[in-house]
Every structure is written in C-alpha cells, then in structure tokens.
Amino acid sequence: MAVWVKKSECVGCETCLDVCPIGAISMSEGIAVIGDKCNSCGACVESCPHGAIKSDASDRKADISAFKDVWVVAETRQGNIRSCTSELMGCGRGLADALGQRLCAVLAGKEVSSHAGAMAENGADIVYLMEDKGLEEGLALPYVRAITDAVLEKRPAVVLFAATPFGRELAPRVSRRLGVGLTADCTGLDIDPETKNLLQTRPAWGGNLMATIISPDTRPQMSTVRPGVMKALPAEPGRKAEVVQLKVNIKPEDQRLNIQELKKELYKHVNLTEARVIVSGGHGVESKDGFGLLEELAGLLGAEVAGTRIAVEEGWLTPDRQVGQTGKSVCPELYIACGISGAIQHSAGMMGSKTIVAINTDPAAPIFAIADIAIVEDLFKIVPELITALKMKEGEN
Amino acid sequence: MDKLDIKVLIKQVPNTSEVKIDPHTGTLMREGMESIINPDDLHAIEAALQLRDTHGGKVTAISMGPPQAKDVLREALGMGVDECILLTDRAFAGADTLATSYTLGKCVLRLGRFDLVIAGHQAIDGDTAQIGPQVAEFLGIPQVIRAIRLEIRGDGLLAERTAEEGTEIVKSTLPALVTVTKEANDPRYLFVPLLMAAFEEDAPIRVWGGNDIGADEAGTGLKGSPTRVRRTFTPSHNKKIERLNGMPADMARTLVERLRERKVI
Ligand SMILES: Cc1cc2nc3c(=O)[nH]c(=O)nc-3n(C[C@H](O)[C@H](O)[C@H](O)COP(=O)(O)OP(=O)(O)OC[C@H]3O[C@@H](n4cnc5c(N)ncnc54)[C@H](O)[C@@H]3O)c2cc1C
Ligand SMILES: Nc1ncnc2c1ncn2[C@@H]1O[C@H](COP(=O)(O)O)[C@@H](O)[C@H]1O
Numbered sequence: 183m184a185v186w187v188k189k190s191e192c193v194g195c196e197t198c199l200d201v202c203p204i205g206a207i208s209m210s211e212g213i214a215v216i217g218d219k220c221n222s223c224g225a226c227v228e229s230c231p232h233g234a235i236k237s238d239a240s241d242r243k244a245d246i247s248a249f250k251d252v253w254v255v256a257e258t259r260q261g262n263i264r265s266c267t268s269e270l271m272g273c274g275r276g277l278a279d280a281l282g283q284r285l286c287a288v289l290a291g292k293e294v295s296s297h298a299g300a301m302a303e304n305g306a307d308i309v310y311l312m313e314d315k316g317l318e319e320g321l322a323l324p325y326v327r328a329i330t331d332a333v334l335e336k337r338p339a340v341v342l343f344a345a346t347p348f349g350r351e352l353a354p355r356v357s358r359r360l361g362v363g364l365t366a367d368c369t370g371l372d373i374d375p376e377t378k379n380l381l382q383t384r385p386a387w388g389g390n391l392m393a394t395i396i397s398p399d400t401r402p403q404m405s406t407v408r409p410g411v412m413k414a415l416p417a418e419p420g421r422k423a424e425v426v427q428l429k430v431n432i433k434p435e436d437q438r439l440n441i442q443e444l445k446k447e448l449y450k451h452v453n454l455t456e457a458r459v460i461v462s463g464g465h466g467v468e469s470k471d472g473f474g475l476l477e478e479l480a481g482l483l484g485a486e487v488a489g490t491r492i493a494v495e496e497g498w499l500t501p502d503r504q505v506g507q508t509g510k511s512v513c514p515e516l517y518i519a520c521g522i523s524g525a526i527q528h529s530a531g532m533m534g535s536k537t538i539v540a541i542n543t544d545p546a547a548p549i550f551a552i553a554d555i556a557i558v559e560d561l562f563k564i565v566p567e568l569i570t571a572l573k574m575k576e577g578e579n
Numbered sequence: 580m581d582k583l584d585i586k587v588l589i590k591q592v593p594n595t596s597e598v599k600i601d602p603h604t605g606t607l608m609r610e611g612m613e614s615i616i617n618p619d620d621l622h623a624i625e626a627a628l629q630l631r632d633t634h635g636g637k638v639t640a641i642s643m644g645p646p647q648a649k650d651v652l653r654e655a656l657g658m659g660v661d662e663c664i665l666l667t668d669r670a671f672a673g674a675d676t677l678a679t680s681y682t683l684g685k686c687v688l689r690l691g692r693f694d695l696v697i698a699g700h701q702a703i704d705g706d707t708a709q710i711g712p713q714v715a716e717f718l719g720i721p722q723v724i725r726a727i728r729l730e731i732r733g734d735g736l737l738a739e740r741t742a743e744e745g746t747e748i749v750k751s752t753l754p755a756l757v758t759v760t761k762e763a764n765d766p767r768y769l770f771v772p773l774l775m776a777a778f779e780e781d782a783p784i785r786v787w788g789g790n791d792i793g794a795d796e797a798g799t800g801l802k803g804s805p806t807r808v809r810r811t812f813t814p815s816h817n818k819k820i821e822r823l824n825g826m827p828a829d830m831a832r833t834l835v836e837r838l839r840e841r842k843v844i
Contacts, residue, residue: 320747322712323721347743351724354712358680363805366676366707381809387704393811400805439721439755442737442748459844483844502743507706516843526814533814537843539834555837556822557830567831572844 185227187214191234198226198235249339249401251308252278255288255329255352256301257344258319263297265456266344268304268414270407273371274342275305275415277380280373283339284308287423290328290430291317302423305415309423310336314430316437320348323436326355332428333360338402340380342371345406353406363397364404369411369511370394379403385507385530410455410511411534454503459485459516462505462532465492466521466542466561473498475565476520482572488512490528506531520561524549541565583636583731585627586687588698588710589620589655591648616651619699621658621766622759626729627697628659629764634731637661639690643671643682652784657774658767661783664690668788673801676709682799683710684717685792695736696756700725708758715756723749727762 194212206220214235216226227235254270256263271287278285287301290312298309310332316324333341333356341356343349345367357364369392370383379396380403386393397403454460461480467473473487480487487503494504505512507527513534520541522528529552532538540553541561550556557564593612627638640655642648643666652663666686674682687696696718701708708724715722723729727746728739736751741760776782789799796802821837823830838844 320742326716347725347741350708351712351722354676354680354709355716355722357677357709358713358716361677361805363675363677364709365806366705366709385814386706386811391811392814394809395806396809397805398807435719438752439723440750442750444742444744445739445746445748516838516841530814537838537841539838550820553820555834556820557834558822559827559830563827564831567828568834570828571831571835 185216185220185235185237187216188234188236189213191232193232193234195231197229197231201225201229246339246399246401249337250281251284251286251336251338252281252340253286253288253310253333253338253342253402254306255341255343255349256290256294256297257346257348258291258294258297260319261291261293263300264344264346265414266346266407266409269409269412270342270344271301271304271306272415273407273412274340277340277371277373278307280375281339281378286310286336286338288312288329288332290314290325291319295425298423298425300417303417303419303421305418305421306423309425310428311425312428312430314432316432317430318441320441321439322348322352322355323439324430324432325352326359327432327436328428328430330356330359331431333402335428341402341404343404343406345408349406353404357404360402362400362402362404363395364406365395365397366406368405368407371405371407371412380405408511410513454486454488454505454510454512457486457512457514459483459518460488460505460512460514460532460535461485461518461520462488462490462522463493463498463520464490464522464528465496467493467498468521470498472521472562475562475569479518479565479569479572482569483516485516485518490522490525519549519553520565522549523547524552581635583630583634583695584693585631585636585638585695585697586690586693587620587623587627587638587640587655587660588683588696588714589624589640589642589651590617590699590702591615591642591644591651592617592702592704614647614650616654617699617702617704619701619758619760620651622761622763623697623699624655624658624660625764625766626726626757626759627695628767630695630729630731631661636694639664641666641683641686643667643674643679643686646786649784649786653774653777653782654769656777656782656784657769657771659770659773663784665784665786666788666792667786668799670789670794670796670800670802673804674799675804675806676705676707676713677805678799678801678803680710680713680717681803682789682792682794684714685794685798686787687714687718689792694753696720696754698756698758700758700760711756711758718754718756720754720756721751722756722758723751724758726757726759729757729759729763 192213206217254274256267284307286308287306343353365382368384372381382395489499507530511531515536517535518539538553539555540549541557545558640660640663698711723738725741726738730737
C-alpha cells in the first residue's frame with residue numbers, strides 16, 4: 183500500500199502532522215509531504231478533513247462506485263461470432279439486471295460491425311465497436327491494447343471473456359495491464375445481493391473442490407468463463423442496442439508476434455461443445471474397435487463421439503475429443519457414458535449435461551452418482567441392443 | 580543467434596491426483612500430500628535445456644514458494660539447469676496470479692538481460708494458466724502460449740502452438756515468453772551426479788526475498804492480490820437416478836423409451 187498527498191486538495195491545515203504516529207509527514211510550501219519513513223499505516227488518510235490524502239487501498243474502495251456496466255468481450259472465429267459469446271451474453275444479461283446496469287457487448291476485430299445487430303438481439307444494451315485491420319484473430323497483443331484502452335475510457339464494473347484458448351491468453355494480459363484480479367475458467371457467476379460483488383465460482387484442486395472468488399476492492403472484476411456451461415438466451419428479433427464506435431490505437435510493439443501458417447490436418451473438426459447428443463467412452467470400451475461400436479450408435483442418434491483422457495491416451499480418440507478438466511467442457515441434451523468410471527476430472531467437464539445415461543459394470547462407479555439413468559451391465563451387451571432398438575421405428579417395439 | 584539466456588519458471592505443487600477432501604468439513608486434507616514439480620514445468624525445463632544445448636548459453640530456473648520449494652530447484656539442477664533462484668519471503672504468502680506475476684517478473688528484470696522466459700502452460704493446483712501471459716505483460720514482451728515446438732530462427736523465435744483445430748506456426752521477436760504443454764517434448768531423466776551436487780552447500784541456488792528483487796510490498800503476497808477466496812465447497816449433485824433392470828435387450832428398449840419421453844432423441 184502506498185500513501186500520497188493530492189496537492190490540489192491540500193489546504194495546509196497541518197492536521198496530519200499531529201496524527202502521524204511516526205512523524206513521517208512534514209510541510210513544504212504550505213503543502214503536506216509524506217516522507218520516506220511512512221509505513222503506510224493510513225492514519226493520516228482518515229484524519230484529513232479535506233480528503234486530500236490518498237492511499238491505494240482507500241482509493242480503490244472509494245472509486246469502485248464509478249465503475250458501471252457488465253461487458254462481454256465477443257470472440258469471433260473466421261469472422262463469425264462463436265457460440266460461447268452467446269452463452270456469455272445470456273449470463274451477462276442476468277448479472278447486468280441484478281446490478282441494475284447495462285449489458286455491453288465488446289465487438290473487436292477486422293470487420294465485425296455486421297454482428298452488432300445479433301449482439302443486440304442477444305441482449306446487449308450497448309455495442310462497443312472496435313474495428314482495425316490489426317485486430318487479427320488469434321493474435322492477443324492488438325486485442326489487449328484495444329480492450330484495455332476501452333476499459334480505461336468507459337470503466338465497466340465487470341468484464342467477461344470466454345475461457346477459450348484465445349480468451350485465456352488475452353484476459354490475463356488485460357488484467358495485468360490494468361492491475362486488477364482475474365478468475366480463470368469460471369463455471370458459475372452471480373451478484374452478491376448485499377455487496378454487489380461478482381461471485382466467481384470455479385473448480386479448484388483438479389475439480390475436487392469448488393471455490394468462490396471475489397475481487398472486492400478493484401474494478402473491473404474480470405473472469406474467463408468456461409464454454410458450454412452458461413445458457414444463451416433465445417434471440418429477440420428486432421431488439422435494438424446503441425452502437426458506439428471506439429478508437430483503436432494499435433502500436434508497432436503490438437505486432438511482434440504473427441501467425442505464419444495454420445496446420446489444420448491434425449484433427450478432423452468436431453465441435454463437441456455445440457453437440458446436442460454425445461456418446462462417450464472410456465477405458466471400458468477397450469479398443470479402437472470398441473469405439474467403432476460407439477460410432478455406430480452415435481450415427482443413429484446424430485451424436486458426436488467423445489471420451490475420457492484414458493481413451494485419448496490409448497490412442498482410441500484424438501485429443502480434441504477429450505471431455506473433462508483438461509479437455510472440453512460439454513453440456514449436451516444427452517450424454518451417454520459407456521465404460522467410464524466418472525473420475526472428478528472427467529465429470530467436471532460433463533456434469534452440466536441435461537440427461538446423463540451411464541453404462542458401467544461396476545455398480546459402485548462414481549459416474550452413477552451423477553447419472554439420471556443407470557445401467558449396471560456390460561456395455562458390449564447393451565450398446566448392440568440399443569442399436570437394434572433404435573433401428574426399429576418408434577412404436578414398433 | 581549468440582548464446583541464449585533463458586529463464587524457466589517452475590512451481591512446486593501438491594500431487595492433485597491424490598487430493599483427499601474431508602467429507603465432513605469439505606476442506607482439503609493437506610496431510611501426507613506429496614509435493615511434486617508441476618508436470619508442465621518439467622517440459623518447460625526440457626525445452627530450455629534443448630535450446631541451450633543447441634545454441635549455448637545459460638538456463639536459470641526461478642521458483643516462488645516456501646523454503647521447501649528448494650526441492651524442485653534441486654530437481655531442475657539435476658536435469659542440467661545452470662543456476663536457480665528461490666523466491667521466498669513471508670511477504671509473498673497468499674499471492675494470487677497478479678501478485679505472483681509481479682514477483683516473478685521483478686526477479687526476471689533483476690537478473691538482467693534475457694532472451695526467453697519459458698513457463699509451464701498451467702499448474703495442476705490452480706489450473707489458471709494465467710501466470711505465463713501475466714509475466715509476459717509485466718515484462719512487456721510477446722508470448723507464445725501452448726507451444727509444442729520451439730526454434731530460434733535468425734534473431735527471432737519460430738514456434739508451433741496448438742490451436743483449437745490443429746496447430747499454428749507463429750513467429751515472434753525476442754525476448755519473448757513461451758508456455759509449453761506436455762506434447763512439447765519428453766523431459767530427460769535426472770542425472771545422478773548433478774542431483775547429488777544440488778544437495779551440496781555450494782549448489783547454485785540463491786535464495787532471495789522481496790528486497791533482493793526490489794519488489795514493493797504493496798505488489799506482493801496477499802497485499803498485492805485483488806482476489807479473495809470467499810468460500811470453498813465440494814461439488815454436489817442431487818439427481819433422481821433411475822436404475823434400469825432386466826435383460827440387456829429389455830434395458831435397451833426401456834432406455835430408448837425414456838429418452839423419447841425426455842425428448843432428447
Ligand atoms: C490433472 C488431471 C487432469 C485430468 N483431466 C482429465 C480430463 O480432462 N478428462 C478425463 O476424462 N480424465 C482426466 N483425468 C483422468 C481421470 O482422473 C481418470 O483417470 C479418467 O477420467 C478415467 O477414465 P476412464 O473412466 O475411461 O477409466 P477408468 O477409471 O479405468 O474406468 C473405466 C470404467 O469402465 C468400466 N468398465 C470396464 N469394462 C466395462 C464394460 N465392458 N462395460 C461397462 N463398463 C465397463 C469399469 O467398471 C470402470 O468404471 C485427469 C487426471 C488428472 C490427474
Ligand atoms: N510460484 C511460482 N513460481 C514459479 N513459477 C510459477 C509459479 N506459479 C506459476 N508458475 C509458472 O506458471 C505456470 C502456469 O501456472 P498457473 O498460471 O498457476 O496455472 C506454471 O507452470 C509455472 O511455470
């Protein structure tokens with residue numbers, strides 16, 4: 183903590199000289215000066231009748247009321263708004279209403295103005311638009327510049343980023359530049375009804391524990407939010423927002439990193455986080471052929487196939503299909519877990535699924551604790567029967 | 580490129596795969612929990628050593644933590660790191676990522692010229708993956724996050740990083756900060772003579788406090804941390820579970836029925 187005198191407000195009354203327990207304050211040209219001895223006890227801050235002595239602790243506290251509105255930093259992929267942004271808008275709308283403040287979408291990119299309408303229909307009251315050809319997807323530094331400058335100008339109370347790889351690269355730099363707190367990978371956000379602080383809940387200790395984090399004395403409060411956890415609101419056609427253009431001042435030092443090439447052939451693109459139905463397999467599936475069976479079931483359900491870390495480590499699945507703490511977080515309508523024990527690191531990524539079906543030979547498997555429908559049986563007996571049952575038309579069985 | 584000066588950031592963490600939660604109080608049982616070097620950080624050390632072995636230069640490992648964090652620095656020496664700094668001070672306790680990045684950043688600056696800072700992508704105790712980018716921001720240098728391959732090209736850095744749909748080749752100026760994931764390399768084994776030497780009195784491990792790195796107390800530890808943990812709790816689930824019975828074919832048919840009732844298929 184540091185203590186200083188705001189010269190324009192000091193009238194030279196000398197009250198602080200008597201209050202300071204260690205005699206660290208002297209007068210110079212009619213204005214109080216805090217000397218090197220100061221140990222930041224803060225006694226003078228409270229005693230000054232004119233409020234001319236400031237400390238970073240008191241300043242932070244006094245200032246936080248000046249920060250208003252909830253911001254959602256939109257993320258685009260190939261120029262399109264990502265679904266995680268719509269989820270954030272849904273969550274941000276609730277927070278803004280709880281605060282009685284506005285929800286603002288921050289749209290930054292090369293050419294993004296065409297999305298302003300969609301942001302309005304997704305619940306934004308204001309759309310801050312920042313366009314610049316230096317704002318290239320995947321390059322954090324220009325975005326750090328644009329967003330930090332906007333925050334300093336507009337002073338939001340809350341800034342939310344998606345906890346995507348890009349969001350988790352961008353948000354920490356913004357927080358460091360602003361000197362404020364940042365809570366990583368939140369799965370729950372709320373407003374404390376009394377203090378109006380943002381309650382940021384996230385898994386800790388490998389998902390064994392949940393922790394609720396606050397940043398009581400600094401603003402804005404910043405979080406990255408795990409994709410697939412929050413619910414997007416249905417779009418309200420015709421809903422309007424005020425669109426405000428903000429200047430972007432990208433500097434040469436923001437362009438020290440550039441992308442040479444994207445090698446896409448590595449994974450076949452599956453978007454697990456957006457899947458409605460997921461058929462998932464673990465160690466119990468035993469082989470790549472076992473996963474062939476799950477593929478067949480998935481084909482009938484229009485589902486994506488996913489799995490546990492063990493399934494990925496065994497080479498039965500590519501890493502982009504891993505669900506869990508170190509993989510993807512998903513919340514489909516239906517999650518069918520086959521031969522999965524339900525370790526916390528796995529369930530952390532799929533607990534939000536609406537209906538969970540678990541097929542496991544071990545009645546004590548932890549997956550059953552979070553399942554809606556439990557089948558204690560060999561998956562190699564159930565899945566083929568399931569395929570047969572699904573192939574029959576509705577009503578035939 | 581001449582000789583490289585590389586700093587590696589390493590953290591001592593509890594082995595979270597063995598975490599036990601007290602079922603009554605919902606708190607962490609720290610007793611008997613083993614401390615290890617954060618898994619990603621082994622890959623950070625390996626990446627640094629490989630670059631040094633190719634280009635020459637020096638690798639310095641830095642860790643902030645309690646005095647016993649010296650263990651992970653000894654391990655780093657055992658792998659072949661040249662020298663270590665242990666940042667330990669009562670004033671550093673209770674640091675969140677903002678305060679940690681300030682402390683680590685001040686230390687890097689105090690050590691003078693550098694070409695690269697390499698950190699693990701994320702620590703298994705906090706899982707924030709925030710330290711890398713925050714230290715980079717503090718130092719005012721570019722960052723390559725989730726790198727799996729590093730190469731010095733001319734006077735810059737060429738790196739491959741994982742993206743959501745594949746990998747990307749990126750190019751950066753130096754100095755830069757890089758975080759690496761497990762795909763980056765296979766960490767080398769400890770070399771026993773080096774490890775033995777790391778336990779000697781004259782092992783190159785300097786122990787520094789806040790004054791040694793010129794840190795302002797307002798920026799370190801709990802004081803420098805804007806975030807506070809308000810409460811912790813164990814995740815709970817209160818669902819009504821329906822258990823299906825009968826022959827596999829019966830269960831399969833019932834399941835299809837249930838899923839249709841729930842309108843999920
Ligand atoms: C830091 C950390 C991060 C991690 N992150 C993740 C993550 O993101 N995602 C993840 O999934 N894991 C993660 N893990 C690993 C996790 O702890 C578990 O080890 C893993 O999820 C277990 O996978 P599994 O369920 O496939 O295997 P197992 O635990 O071996 O379970 C297999 C199950 O299949 C059942 N079974 C066997 N045969 C059959 C059969 N024929 N029919 C029906 N059931 C059968 C068994 O009864 C058993 O319950 C992480 C671990 C750590 C330490
Ligand atoms: N106390 C620390 N001392 C040294 N390095 C650290 C410390 N905390 C985090 N790091 C580095 O930052 C990386 C990411 O940590 P985190 O942001 O906590 O997930 C780790 O893999 C380490 O390389």
